[in-house]
Amino acid sequence: MRADLILKNAAQILTCRGPAPRSGEAQRDASPIANATVASFEGSIVFVGASRDADAAVTPTPHATVIDAGGGTVLPGFVDAHTHVVFAGDRREELRRRLAGATYQEIAASGGGIVSTVRDTRQAKDDDLARQTRVRLDEMLRCGTTTCEAKSGYGLTVDSELKQLRVIRRLDREQPIDLVPTFLGAHEVPLEYRNRRDQYVDLVVNEMIPAVARERLAEWCDVFCETGAFTPEESIRILRAGQAAGLKSRLHADELGLSGGSAVAVHVGARSADHLVFVDRDHAEAMARAQIVATLLPAAAFFLKLGRFAPARMLVGTGVPVAIATDVNPGGGFSPSMPFAIALACFAMDMTLDEALVAATLNAAFALDRHDRIGSLEAGKQMDAVVLDGGPVELLRVGAPAIRMVIKSGKVAWSSG
Ligand SMILES: [Zn+2]
Numbered sequence: 001m002r003a004d005l006i007l008k009n010a011a012q013i014l015t016c017r018g019p020a021p022r023s024g025e026a027q028r029d030a031s032p033i034a035n036a037t038v039a040s041f042e043g044s045i046v047f048v049g050a051s052r053d054a055d056a057a058v059t060p061t062p063h064a065t066v067i068d069a070g071g072g073t074v075l076p077g078f079v080d081a082h083t084h085v086v087f088a089g090d091r092r093e094e095l096r097r098r099l100a101g102a103t104y105q106e107i108a109a110s111g112g113g114i115v116s117t118v119r120d121t122r123q124a125k126d127d128d129l130a131r132q133t134r135v136r137l138d139e140m141l142r143c144g145t146t147t148c149e150a151k152s153g154y155g156l157t158v159d160s161e162l163k164q165l166r167v168i169r170r171l172d173r174e175q176p177i178d179l180v181p182t183f184l185g186a187h188e189v190p191l192e193y194r195n196r197r198d199q200y201v202d203l204v205v206n207e208m209i210p211a212v213a214r215e216r217l218a219e220w221c222d223v224f225c226e227t228g229a230f231t232p233e234e235s236i237r238i239l240r241a242g243q244a245a246g247l248k249s250r251l252h253a254d255e256l257g258l259s260g261g262s263a264v265a266v267h268v269g270a271r272s273a274d275h276l277v278f279v280d281r282d283h284a285e286a287m288a289r290a291q292i293v294a295t296l297l298p299a300a301a302f303f304l305k306l307g308r309f310a311p312a313r314m315l316v317g318t319g320v321p322v323a324i325a326t327d328v329n330p331g332g333g334f335s336p337s338m339p340f341a342i343a344l345a346c347f348a349m350d351m352t353l354d355e356a357l358v359a360a361t362l363n364a365a366f367a368l369d370r371h372d373r374i375g376s377l378e379a380g381k382q383m384d385a386v387v388l389d390g391g392p393v394e395l396l397r398v399g400a401p402a403i404r405m406v407i408k409s410g411k412v413a414w415s416s417g
């Protein structure tokens with residue numbers, strides 16, 4: 001078969017092949033092929049297998065790009081299944097104050113916190129919001145991310161939520177990373193609705209969701225189900241309204257306490273419940289029965305200094321498919337790096353390296369309902385790949401430049417050299 005991109009001589013290719021999702025024992029296997037080659041034509045993989053079989057199977061087109069992986073490792077492009085990458089403003093100064101002992105309440109009282117991001121995002125022009133977000137997406141690409149979920153949720157008015165989602169659609173076209181849009185109008189009750197929160201839920205259900213659906217601006221509806229944010233009852237109402245408008249369900253669940261989010265996920269048939277720092281075995285078993293993905297965000301627990309991480313071992317042992325994501329956001333998601341999330345998955349949540357790699361690729365693709373196209377290196381799937389110098393353990397050496405090249409849809413999207 002013809003190929004216009006050939007990545008040859010990899011010491012190993014970690015295919016992370018399906019069927020998706022992988023759970024329990026099956027998550028431990030990243031399905032490696034030693035001494036391997038992968039080739040694609042017009043962005044789709046046509047061959048993955050032993051290098052000795054590649055010459056017979058693959059005919060390069062006249063202008064084919066042939067890359068010698070030089071004894072390195074090739075793995076699927078990372079799928080970052082939970083981000084708040086679209087926002088305006090800068091809260092780095094807040095981080096410095098927090099590290100010096102300021103509490104979240106003190107920072108909020110001086111005009112910081114999520115309220116400041118909402119203010120800046122509401123005020124930002126589309127171009128400015130796109131420009132600020134593009135900088136972060138470029139960083140993520142260099143860290144190996146080839147698809148990322150992106151949420152609204154810093155507008156909290158009909159117009160500014162739509163503005164965020166339109167910027168996601170525009171950036172999806174303008175830069176290499178594929179963006180998967182999620183409506184998160186129920187991120188926080190905005191200041192002006194604090195004394196009449198029911199009316200804000202009404203606004204989300206009766207105006208925002210229909211407007212988002214009309215313009216087909218999102219695939220997913222998300223809710224921050226947590227004490228102090230949205231109750232399980234409110235979350236169910238919002239997610240059901242999303243489903244009725246054609247938006248699939250995912251949600252922020254049990255991050256700061258066992259507050260009902262995982263139960264809501266089971267109740268509404270969500271594809272993914274995210275964070276789950278406090279989920280217990282009973283709720284995990286219900287998630288496993290429904291094959292709801294646990295999307296874990298260890299970098300969030302790390303930067304927020306929660307003092308604990310999601311019980312990944314219990315979740316894997318219970319048979320819940322586990323994915324991991326960065327949670328890029330202005331207040332506590334300071335790392336664009338999936339390799340950093342993988343390192344935390346291994347060293348703070350006791351996952352094996354292969355489990356973490358499957359979590360960052362195939363299972364994350366399943367969490368976004370894109371597993372038929374991405375998340376593994378298999379014939380017929382999109383050619384999204386990361387090339388490492390050396391073995392996959394290099395990814396755990398946080399800060400070391402392990403990634404040599406990022407391939408998106410069969411083209412070199414970033415290269416260290
Ligand atoms: Zn989040």
